[in-house]
Amino acid sequence: MTIVETRTDLSTPKAPFHELDRRTTGRVACPGDADYDALVSPWNLAVPVRPAAVVAAHTAQDVVEAVRFASRYGMHITPQATGHGPIADLVTELLVVTKGLDECVIHPEGWARVGAGVKWLRVVEAAAPYGLAPLSGSITDVGIVGYTTGGGLGPMARTYGLAIDMVRAIEVVTGDGVLRRATPTEHPELFFALRGAKGMLGIVTAIEFDLVHQPTFYGGSLWFDGSDAATVIERWRHWSDQLPELGTTSIALFQLPAMPDVPPALAGRLTLSVRYVWTGDAAEGERRFAEIRESAPVVLDDVAQKPYTAIDSVHTDPLDPMPVYEAAEVLSEFPAKAVDALLAMTGPDSGSPQVLVEVRQMGGAFARGGRHESAFCSRDAAYSLLVVGIAGTPGGEPHAAAILDAMAPWTGGQRLPNFTFTPEEYADAYDEATLARLRKTIRTYDPLGVMAIGRVLAH
Template sequence: MTIPTDLTRDDALRILREEVATLVALPGEPGYERCVPWNVAAPVTPAAVVLATSAEDVAGTVRFAAAHGFTVTVQATGHGAVGVGADTILVLTAAMKHCEVDSLNRTARVGAGARWQDVIDVAAPHGLAPLCGSSPGVGVVGFLTGGGIGPLVRTVGLSSDYVRAFDVVTGEGRLLRATPDENADLFWGLRGGKATLGIVTAVEIDLPPIPEFYGGAVYFDGADTAAVLHAWRSWSVELPETVNTSIAVQQLPPLSGVPEPLAGRMTVAVRYTAVGDFAEAERLLAPMRAVATPVMDTVGVLPYAAIGAVHADPVDPMPTNEDQALLSELPAEAVDALLAVAGPGSGSPQVIVDLRLLGGALVREPQHRSAFCHRDAAFSLAVIGAPTPENAAMVAEHARAVTGAVAPWATGGQMPNFAPSYDPARPARAYAPDTLHWLAALADRYDPSRVLATGQVVRT
């Protein structure tokens, strides 16, 4: 239909209902409340919420927005939400969660609203492993468009390297397919560039055969933090790439679902995953188990379906503040610097301060290059707090102090899926200069009206 151009903003938004075959909710209407993201600290107050059920709903919304001066952004779960303002229409893809597994060819076709748990549920019974992140509750598409660092990253590499194809709606409202051979520039940029080049409506991925792994976490009392962190630093750098590990200084609140030995106190979690020879994996872990007396040990042979138990990330929505630094090395001095700001007696308000060993298969360039940068980082430091209205500024300031403490050993980079923010300097931390240039140039080509120029996207 042809929409008059002299309509008021609110009248135009009401006509949007005639452009898409799904529910459109304006502020105060039923369905609008579904825009609240998993990270409830992010201020998400869009002009309208489109509860998309098809790629056509997404394309129609984008075309409408281009005609009436709105921007469009997308949300499946809202784990990485940074806020949405009143000039933006939010496409909510949560209903588009179809998942079809081809066990013979070890592939899956996954809708934009699916969470990794949805894919695990249908793939794991076939002995196949959807390469999720630490939390299976995170959306598949958002994770993959940010690159994807999972609990097996040193062994299998970047999760987005396993993408075979995307269905994507561009800023012109066109539905395209992106593969290594078709719209190859989009295929390059969608793997790492988040939503810069379009709104992904479906993705096809490879599923490696990993029916089980040796892993879990060993938890130590907070009093042993210094000994455990220093031991982990020395021990981790000698591990083969069949082994993955991270370590987290935790201050978990005494809430339902938090095991009693970990609740309301500082503990240190040594996370561990390994494939291949499980007896050898157990032998390699033994030195860390012996550093101090564990308060809880969950490591053993587990089915791949239990991959989320390694990090045991929170399931329920909560307010979060994140910061991240990538490190080129982790000398003893860096560990001491972290202990001073986040260890026992530091007064740290953070819920988790996490160091993750990188390297291994992550370092190797895949068959098809992508927009993901920083493959050569040796370690990742993530700082996660739970801000309240009363302490939000203090939590954010302290998080910057934690990442600042390791600045002498930091690369200056960040990964797209970590520490989301509107900071205009963030794209330069997430991408190398050449990648920034090409992402921005491609965005201008596929979104000349800048309909998608909102949120964590790269534009000039």
Template sequence: MTTPLTAADQHVETLRGVRGPVLHPGDGGFAEEVAGFNAAFQPRPSLVVGATTAHDVAAAVRYARLTGAGVRAQATGHGLRSDLAGTVLVTTKRLDGLRVDPRHRTATVGAGVRWRAVVDAAAEHGLAPLCGSSSQVGAVGYTLGGGHGSLGRQFGYAADHVRSLDVVTADGHRRHVDVLHHPDLFWALRGGRDGLAVVTSMTVDLVPVTRLHGGGIFHPGTSAKEVLHTWRTWAPTLPEHVSTSVALLRLPPDPALPEPLRGQFVVHVRFTSTGTAAEADRLLQPARSAAPVIVDTIGEMPFTAIDGVHSDPTRPMPFAESGTGLRELCAGTVDAVLARADASSGSVLAMVELRLLGGALARQPQVPNAVTGRGAAFSLMGLGVPAGPGGELVPQQLHALTTAVQPWATAGPLNLAGDGDHGSLWSAQDRARLAAVRRRYDPRGTLAP
């Protein structure tokens, strides 16, 4: 049970040294400060602290501890899953420090830094971060939740390449966390993400990648069966330096989209390779010939253009999502997905995606972590807009999609799991270990997810 917070609270003195804005509901700028990318939720915390330093974060956590409130942290709000009622919300977007060390191939990034800034800064030194499909996502939250992108099969999860973390734990103390300092917390944060500490910065490895051969192939939605069955047999044959996914997309009538795609139901095959252009073109032949092609954007590209592969939305929008890992992708699995997502299914879901995993994603890093989903060969994720025509159908259709593939399901990455209880993602042993770390560093549940 959380305690309502007011400006007259006896513990408000704890916040006097905070340099950033401290706002209550009704204060000017409150709504703008708490807004997140996922517009399906309208955050209404009891207090928001716009942190500008780690000191601000620590003060907010100490205040919450004194008042009995919970604490949540938010950088971009891509992972927003509730209205945050009764909490102290720490917004970290002002923690935007970024330093690239080309000699050691690392980047130290503040909790508010988006991948776009890291991609651009690293590129100046011929390096790249292990970011995801959208560079607009916050680097820290993505990394701690087991994020993986176009370089994942070659290099592993972003969490596998975290060198250290600077955090504030639930007691309000600032700590440096790495393999030697608080190693149990270091293990848990990298993959466990929630309810452990508020991260203020992290240092991650960069990789020597400057270009890709990549992009997407759009096929008509009426060819979904042919494309998905081709993709399920083709994708597992690809080398580890190649990544691919395929998505059934119901595109909006957005003038920014090319005319052949605007407002259409299409199948989008995504592809990236760090190999040669000639090899990539040879590997792509089955995907290109699976069905008629509407648009083909695949070609040589600098890594800085990585957003163009998936072309994820860049403006805030309401959405709900759910997903799972898959042990295998057989004909029955694909048919189960098509029955709930193709043109004749009655689906209102904006996207249903299958992603090839494996490669380095299946292997533990040199310093093990709590990332889940290493046993999954593929992942499935559905996303819908719970607003407008058909929006009320989104929750049940997401549930039906993941239920339909249960015979082939296994734990997948946390970031792709969507809403709901995530406890079953980990083995009983790792679940117990995570619980023990949370009890040690947050016995009151101040940071509980």
């Protein structure tokens, strides 16, 4: 599969950005302008995002003007909200920052409409008074649109599925510069593609999705010393195999530094976190989790009945921007031999430089899919594997690659779109039938190949 190259010389293309500035209500900035760095800065500080120009969109019409401008001057364009998942090779020409599209409306009967700049936290807090909750991510600080268009794997996935399974409508400026509303009946191929293909077709301006009735949950994170990792993971494997769909769980090996937000009991040592969300009766959830609590001495126990507004306590992801590298795969199985291979690379006495090594269990509603088919192709994955380290750590990235190599015997299926970190990996997130549909849809809605992300699927 051929990956179309993008231009990286910021002296080209020479487009009259002052013209775009006149046609938009938002700010247009170029390298050297006072607010350029603040506008383009992504959450991941290790990714050098340096486009030829950036547009801070305030309205959907600003996005229309930006896409038409890019088309007129032969440029590639990329959207960014929070910047949690930027790929530097795809952000070289015109960047559209959608933070200013901040509409957020909760309908008490059970659905929401939000602009492309809204993060999950606003929806979580606004829906809570009605006993409602969205299928938010592992941290509510991420943007809704990027997370959802990549599938949206959250801490209640086995109960309710993915965020894309709840989508009712998407408003998007496609690569041909037209603002469209995609639903199961309006532009159905576009609706299919937008749900799983991230920003390949256009720049989303607003999204509507169903909420679930989930005022509380039983869950959180239970921490063990790293020396007990083998015992606990073996117990977790067998326990999670019998876990009903009301439960979603994952494990993570952490090496956290001593920082103000890190509990002293977890700092400066290898620990194992068992994450758990039970969406049913709290007493039953506690009873089922007892087997994990009894598997080894507990270092820290934060598993309890909580309001959904405390959902970030499950995965304990960092809030502040950080310079990180990431590597990921999906696993077809996670047998005892796979555990041994993983712990040999990342367990006690391994010398692992990684901050986080996570394995999430899939299945349940995640595997079944929603009412409407989508471009998401990873439903058959049994587990996901994610490795995160601090950029610049000596040997860190080669070691992360070696972890994936060690897990290769159990790797299988398409990548998760939200866990792709290079242009080449995007194509590996889709099977051949879906690739064919995406290419056809791209030719229909972005015939000139304006969207940078969509160009990774070109022949």
